Amino acid sequence: MGSAKVKKKRSGALHELKKNRVLYLMCVPGLFFLLLFSYIPLAGIWMAFTNYNVVDGIFGSPFVGLKNLHYFFFGTGMGPKSIYNTLFINFWGIILGLIFPISIAVFFNEIQGKMYKKFTQSMMFFPYFLSWVVVGTIVYGFFATDVGVVNRLLTALGVDKIRWYAEPKYWKTILICCNVWKWSGYNSIIYLGAMTGFDRSLFEAAEVDGATRFQLITHLTLPMLKPTAVVLTLMSIGRIFFGDFGMVYGIIGNNPVIGDSVAVIDTYVYSAMRSLGFSYSTAVGLFQSVMGLILVTLANWAAKKVNDGEGLF
DSSP, X not given: OHHHXXXXXXXXXXXXXXXXXXXXXXXXXXXXXXIIIIIXXXXXXXXXXXXOOTTTOTTTSOBOTTHHHHHHXXXXXXXXXXXXXXXXXXXXXXXXXHHHHHHHHHHHHHOOOHHHHHHHHHHHHGGGGSOHHHHHHHHHHHHOTTTOHHHHHHHHTTOOOOOGGGOGGGHHHHHHHHHHHHHHHHHHHHHHHHHTTSOHHHHHHHHHTTOXXXXXXXXXXXXXXXXXXXXXXXXXXXXXXXXXXXXXXXHTTTOHHHHGGGOOHHHHHHHHHHHHHHHHHHHHHHHHHHHHHHHHHHHHHHHHHHXXXXXXX
């Protein structure tokens, strides 16, 4: 009886803190950072339901309820349009951002020559280090009306030039392609890291049974990459209502002709905040976060329904 009490006492919270005090002490800076920048600012959410002004402060400003969100959806028409643009660009970014990194990772995994493998990996990883401003300059070099590479090629083929920066219909596709190009090499490293943990005996046994390289990829590599792909996809779904502000402004800039056609929620809120204030941007940010939470929860539930144990939580 006495030994049971001693054992229970030693397994308590104080004993755990004392036993691993060094590890918990190492967590303090991270927990402080999380508290300071993630939890304390949650009080600012109240601004979404007020008409905020500096004099009255966050909790003293007039309460307006859901007026800010109502204006976002029904005020100018740009709210629903920016939601559509955000979802469209992010949806295809998630789909193509899943296919290309996995394909690149499988390709790298199959390369035998070490020098060629290192060179190609470096080339695929290089776009990640480019800022969106640099990417925007590269895009301009391709699509400028008079000096762009694409228009010069069209002229050489006897086709009329296209005024790319005056034609909104092309730019969603261009933005999606730029996003996939920039991030595919970086994201492929995650899948390559997952491949290093594969049980090589399974591949050796399949080769002994006469499996081809293509069969090894389709029946072993891809199924074993599926849990990693599911986790990364769920994380991407959680951010599907957040547009890439840097990408849109770095490539499109302040072009009024095509700006509205590719405006995502973040760029719209940035332009509207100067006239509508902090309360409006806070309300839209709250909407983005809540919708992201709902979608990632539903997607996680669906993933666990299909294959138990493949969700985030």
